[in-house]
Amino acid sequence: MKFLVTLLLSLLLLSIESVAVKYLGLTVSRIDVTVAIVAFLGLRASLLEGAFSSFSVGYLLDLMSGQPTGLYSFLAVFTFLICRLAGTLVDVRSGLSFALFATAADLGHSLLSVFFLWLTSREAAVTSLLSGLFLQLLLTGAAALCLFPLLNRIDRGRDQSEVGLLR
Amino acid sequence: MVAVLLLYPFGAFMVNGRKARQPNWLDRAVLAISSPLQRGLSIALDTAADGWRGYAALRGVRDENTTLQGENQQLRAKVNQLEEARAENERLKRMLGYVQNGPGSQIPARVVGVNPVATPLSLRIDRGESDGVHRGMPVVTPDGVVGHIHRVSGGYSDVVLITDPNSKIGVRSQRSRARATASGGGGNQTLHLENALRTEDLEEGDLIITSGTDGVYPPGLVVGRITTIQRKSYGMFQAAEIIPAVDIARIEEVLVVLNPTTRPAPPVVDGRTVSGGVR
Numbered sequence: 001m002k003f004l005v006t007l008l009l010s011l012l013l014l015s016i017e018s019v020a021v022k023y024l025g026l027t028v029s030r031i032d033v034t035v036a037i038v039a040f041l042g043l044r045a046s047l048l049e050g051a052f053s054s055f056s057v058g059y060l061l062d063l064m065s066g067q068p069t070g071l072y073s074f075l076a077v078f079t080f081l082i083c084r085l086a087g088t089l090v091d092v093r094s095g096l097s098f099a100l101f102a103t104a105a106d107l108g109h110s111l112l113s114v115f116f117l118w119l120t121s122r123e124a125a126v127t128s129l130l131s132g133l134f135l136q137l138l139l140t141g142a143a144a145l146c147l148f149p150l151l152n153r154i155d156r157g158r159d160q161s162e163v164g165l166l167r
Numbered sequence: 168m169v170a171v172l173l174l175y176p177f178g179a180f181m182v183n184g185r186k187a188r189q190p191n192w193l194d195r196a197v198l199a200i201s202s203p204l205q206r207g208l209s210i211a212l213d214t215a216a217d218g219w220r221g222y223a224a225l226r227g228v229r230d231e232n233t234t235l236q237g238e239n240q241q242l243r244a245k246v247n248q249l250e251e252a253r254a255e256n257e258r259l260k261r262m263l264g265y266v267q268n269g270p271g272s273q274i275p276a277r278v279v280g281v282n283p284v285a286t287p288l289s290l291r292i293d294r295g296e297s298d299g300v301h302r303g304m305p306v307v308t309p310d311g312v313v314g315h316i317h318r319v320s321g322g323y324s325d326v327v328l329i330t331d332p333n334s335k336i337g338v339r340s341q342r343s344r345a346r347a348t349a350s351g352g353g354g355n356q357t358l359h360l361e362n363a364l365r366t367e368d369l370e371e372g373d374l375i376i377t378s379g380t381d382g383v384y385p386p387g388l389v390v391g392r393i394t395t396i397q398r399k400s401y402g403m404f405q406a407a408e409i410i411p412a413v414d415i416a417r418i419e420e421v422l423v424v425l426n427p428t429t430r431p432a433p434p435v436v437d438g439r440t441v442s443g444g445v446r
Contacts, residue, residue, distance in 0.1 A: 070176030
């Protein structure tokens with residue numbers, strides 16, 4: 001159930017983002033809403049559920065990029081695993097700390113994506129992609145801050161239903 | 168299981184590189200859901216923006232005489248509507264004129280969204296297979312070249328922009344007829360002029376048009392203008408920066424050229440494509 005909710009939320013947020021980017025006139029800066037979701041999964045979801053949800057979210061991003069190559073599916077699962085590992089080292093409870101956590105995850109995700117794109121196509125304009133990174137991190141952090149209550153609510157809903165089932 | 172989820176897409180990416188696969192049934196199903204959602208959101212945002220503009224326009228006249236205020240509001244709303252209609256009419260007339268005189272048959276399309284990742288730089292339009300759109304078709308506006316169709320699915324298509332780093336267009340200078348290649352500069356809204364021999368006559372301000380040698384774009388479409396030229400003291404080639412003729416960040420409607428090779432683009436005068444139906 002949580003998997004489906006995550007997937008639908010990602011689809012909705014990606015659609016909103018694609019329209020918002022058009023209206024804001026952003027060129028290379030994007031709002032990595034999917035990374036915020038994956039970062040949250042890294043903190044709260046179980047290994048298998050989180051990996052599967054992250055893969056699905058990455059697949060959606062791959063598909064909406066217009067050029068599905070598998071890169072974003074891989075990066076989503078990889079980011080999830082790193083976030084899961086980092087989650088054992090840091091305490092992320094408030095919205096602000098989650099925003100910082102998601103921003104850090106987005107930094108890693110973006111640098112890896114630029115690296116792999118450069119690896120497969122040496123002509124890719126790495127500098128231009130990196131030039132939009134700072135704004136992208138700010139926007140993603142802000143989006144994570146806004147999404148935190150919603151993601152928490154979804155997570156709590158899942159926990160309560162599971163407790164009920166066990167009893 | 169986790170290892171498979173991690174390594175399968177990684178392997179696919181490393182094997183195929185940046186060559187995108189054609190959409191399968193699952194891709195098409197997801198796109199069939201997401202594309203109308205984008206279109207709906209786009210329309211909803213348009214409506215909300217219009218409503219907000221109307222509200223903002225009305226706020227300042229709250230204390231005025233009620234009758235005059237009402238009349239004023241009505242007139243303002245009408246003027247706004249007429250202005251909007253006039254602007255849209257002009258855009259559409261230019262498009263119509265361009266379609267009548269343009270390169271091959273074309274269909275208009277509306278931009279419904281922008282790619283949520285910056286690689287490739289692409290747009291989604293509301294025309295697809297059902298409208299006769301195929302991969303590789305050029306996408307233009309009366310101002311100039313926008314890009315080409317990269318992926319088609321149902322009633323929607325993705326357009327890779329000319330500013331994408333992997334975009335290459337065969338071009339020539341309209342003045343000197345010097346040939347070169349224009350490649351995308353990424354997000355900085357410029358194109359790089361490459362492969363122009365040092366001996367070629369290029370000047371700042373030169374209008375750059377498509378040469379038709381790349382097999383995608385018909386000859387004569389406006390690409391942009393040269394802003395800076397770099398001639399090093401060595402090497403065979405000179406380089407230049409081009410500002411695209413089309414404001415990529417603000418495109419609302421485009422034209423898809425269905426059979427680009429049938430006839431050349433209409434003539435270009437003073438940096439704009441002449442559309443006989445209008446001028």
